[in-house]
Amino acid sequence: MGGYTGKVLRVNLTEGKTSTEPLNMELARKYLSGRGLAGKMFADEVAADVDALSPENKLFIATGALTGTNAPTSGRYVVVTKSPLNGVIASSNSGGQWGAHLKFAGYDMVILEGKADRPVYISIQDDVVEIKDAAHVWGKDVYATTETLKQEFGDDKAKVLSIGPAGENLSLISAVMNDLYRAAGRSGVGAVMGSKNVKAILVRGTGKVENANADVMKNVLSSALGKLRENGVTGQGLPTYGTAVLVNIINETGIYPVNNFQESYDSQADLISGETMTANHLIKKDPCYRCPIACGRYSKWEGGEGAGPEYETVWVFGSNSGIHDFDAIHKANDWCNRLGLDTISVGATIAAGMELVQRGYIKPEELDGTPLEFGNAAGMVEWVRKIGYAEGLGAKMALGSYRLAESYGAPELSMTVKKLEIPAYDPRGVQGQGLQFATSNRGGCHVRGYMISPEVLGLPEKLDRTSLEGKATWVKIFQDLTAVIDSLGLCLFSSFALGLSDYAALVNAVTGENYSDEELLACGERIWNNERLHNLRVGYSAAEDTLPKRLLNDPIVDGPSKGQTLKLAELLPQYYAERGWDGAGVPKPELLTKLGM
Amino acid sequence: MRVTVKLFATFRDGRFKVEERELPEGSKVMSVLEPLNIKPEEVAICLVNGQNVDEQHVLNDGDTIALFPPVGGG
The missing domain is CATH 1.10.569.10 (Aldehyde Ferredoxin Oxidoreductase Protein, subunit A, domain 2)
Incomplete structure (x- = not known):
């Protein structure tokens, strides 16, 4: 099978031991890889009531099914863990080069378990995995850490993922960084790595990720690249500005x-x-x-x-x-x-x-x-x-x-x-995005279903941002599709130009699977519900599917959207119904049966 | 009537950022685009006072027209 390496690296920090195990392909078919599969394994392996900064929490650093292939934008990996900021499932993804190079070293995923008794870093050179002393870089910033570890390794082709002093200090808004500037930023994932006394993971991979259907991939790739080139946003707006x-x-x-x-x-x-x-x-x-x-x-x-x-x-x-x-x-x-x-x-x-x-x-x-x-x-x-x-x-x-x-x-x-913290869009003037903020599985987040795309940018079609009509359906589809894109290890920005059928063609050509569009989107729905179920187990409920009072009760005070308010009380029941959840926001048994969960 | 025209991204190249224009009553967005040599199909987003409209939208005195080519991000 292409795309996947089929191998998981598990690092037991408490015992100072590393081991490998086969990727569970049965689960991968249902949850893809990256955010989906790591999220499923996290939910299965980590009890809901563990303290996020205790050794019992685990840190999953996972590539997507297409990461490291020649699919466009396939450089992403994800960090999945219990968030120390809010206790819900954290899944922060990042671009750059590191994720692809983990695949080149032969691993779909690294799982950090337990806690080291002193600062360490993990060195991965294909099959050679070592837990090394990191006393000399503990306290150093990301740039200095990256430079020091690469110099010591002696090969500039090595890629470094690390935390900075903020993660060491257990800041609940700290990030996991890679390739100097790229961040798995949200949900305080850096603090979880810091709590385990892990400063960095250096990777040097010399392998290659194969495509199952290389001939088919040529055409699929050509089509996808053409669409990305021709699209005004991905071909001109984003590259220029x-x-x-x-x-x-x-x-x-x-x-x-x-x-x-x-x-x-x-x-x-x-x-x-x-x-x-x-x-x-x-x-x-x-x-x-x-x-x-x-x-x-x-x-x-x-x-x-x-x-x-x-x-x-x-x-x-x-x-x-x-x-x-x-x-x-x-x-x-x-x-x-x-x-x-x-x-x-x-x-x-x-x-x-x-x-x-x-x-x-x-x-x-x-x-x-x-x-x-x-x-x-x-x-x-x-x-x-x-x-x-x-x-x-x-x-x-x-x-x-x-x-x-x-x-x-x-x-x-x-x-x-x-x-x-909510990102840069006032939800009172964008009804769908407001609903998305309220229901995102990791909290105030715009990249779990970027409704700004249809409601403001007019992609893939223009929606009236002030209207409630159809918004619950759009939010559900965008959330599920985004879960697919994240789990493939592709960049969300590709979706300005590519649609579900393009992603299905890519994943089928790379992995040799034969997903229909509907089956692939069902993977996204499964991923979303897995995350929701975890959050419910942690103790969250419909009461937390809300926004700060200012954004819920007060109208916008100035500018072109003056006077607008978010109508969340009307949207939320529509969304729960659309999702097949009960009035309390809990997935109904028949939905879980349908999704094979 | 007087309207304010704001241009963004590549529409600024060789043109301007913001200018006021005097137009006959009943003018449409199209009457703003034509002298600027911007074709309607090049406009991804046209906002009049923050509301999404097309080139046939009829303008009023004091309107602000913001014109964007395809842009996106996140």
């Missing part, structure tokens, strides 16, 4: 959150748009493995250069913090990369902190002289550093905006769903 091209369109639609979602339109947004970044900061494109889109940026700023920033990062350290200083945004982004932090959650936590100061909850004497106010760029950059190193109030902010705001008796100022 990067993801920050969204700043202006989201702002002009009036759903661009400003100052911790207190406003929804920024008259100065163009100062930090993708157009401005391209004109003044772009050095070159920085594509992931096998990606013809190449939305990744490599930029310069006053006193430095490096990767990014992405749209979400620009927004969160920019308009959502009242800041229009591109150099400051670059610096904040660079600190996040170095320290191993999730830019969205860090920026949103700083913005929540700014509002806590604005409303008098946080007192000036708590700030140790570092300004925490909307519009103060230098202060914002310094707070990013303080969060990473857990200094002063930064230690409390490192636990995310929900715990920060709650500690001052004002949890409503945390713009989160299930304690995870």
Whole structure:
């Protein structure tokens, strides 16, 4: 069979032993690989009540079924674990090169179990797997760690995944980083790796991932590449401007959150748009493995250069913090990369902190002289550093905006769903995206069903963003399709140009399976329900399928979407019915039977 | 009547970012596109005061028209 290597690497850190086992192909047919299969194995192997930062939690680092093949955008891997931020299933994926190289070394997945008695890193050179001492890189940032481990290994072709000081400090908004700048950012997965005393995983693979039907793949690949080239978004918009091209369109639609979602339109947004970044900061494109889109940026700023920033990062350290200083945004982004932090959650936590100061909850004497106010760029950059190193109030902010705001008796100022910070779209002006935020299995997240695509960007067709009609159906299909794309190890951006049939053709050509479109989408539905069942076991219920009071009760106060509200109470029952769940949001037995779960 | 025209991404090349235009009453979006030499099929998103419309939409005094080629991200 092509695509899969058929081999899982298990690392028992407590005993200091490594072992391999065959990939469970029966499960892989039903859950694909990556997010799907790792999520299923996680749910089967890790009890719902374990402490996320205890040795009993496990960290699954999994490639998708197509990762490392010649399928376009096939460089992605996923980190699945119990989130220390909110207890639900975390599945953060990342691009770059590392995931493909894990496949080249011969593994579909690495599972970290237990806890090492001292800082270690894992070295994987094809069949040679070693647990090595990491005392000399513990405390070092991601760039220094990557450089040191590659130098010691002596082969520049090695790829490094690591945590930064934030993960070591068990920050609940810390990331797992790879290839210097790429982040499995969300849900605090870096802290789980840190809790196990694992600093890094270096991989050097010399193998190749085969396609089962190489002849068929030629045509399938040619068709997919053609569509990606011809599509205006993947062929022109993203390659030219990067993801920050969204700043202006989201702002002009009036759903661009400003100052911790207190406003929804920024008259100065163009100062930090993708157009401005391209004109003044772009050095070159920085594509992931096998990606013809190449939305990744490599930029310069006053006193430095490096990767990014992405749209979400620009927004969160920019308009959502009242800041229009591109150099400051670059610096904040660079600190996040170095320290191993999730830019969205860090920026949103700083913005929540700014509002806590604005409303008098946080007192000036708590700030140790570092300004925490909307519009103060230098202060914002310094707070990013303080969060990473857990200094002063930064230690409390490192636990995310929900715990920060709650500690001052004002949890409503945390713009989160299930304690995870909401990304750069005001849900009150986009009904489907609002429903998606409320129901995403990992909390406030836009990439579990990107309804902005049809509701704002007009892809694959234009929907009225203010209408409720059909939105529950669209959200379900988008969530299920995204679960498929994630589990194949492909980039979600490919779906601006490719559809379900294209993905079915790719997976069939690579693996030799014969999925129909419906069967493949059913894999996505199975993956979604597996995640939902886990979250219910952890203790979440329909009560948590909601949004912060501000976004639920108050209309938008300014801009083109002024007066709009999210009608979640109407949408949620429609969504549960569409999913085959009961009124309490629990999957019905007949649905699970139908899905073979 | 006076309207504000905002251009984004590649539409800015050789044109402008934002300008005000004087148009006859009853003008449509099409009347904005023609002098700019932008074909309707090149426009992926046309917002008038933040609402998605097509080139036949009739404009009013004080409207803001935002024109985008295909853009996306996340």
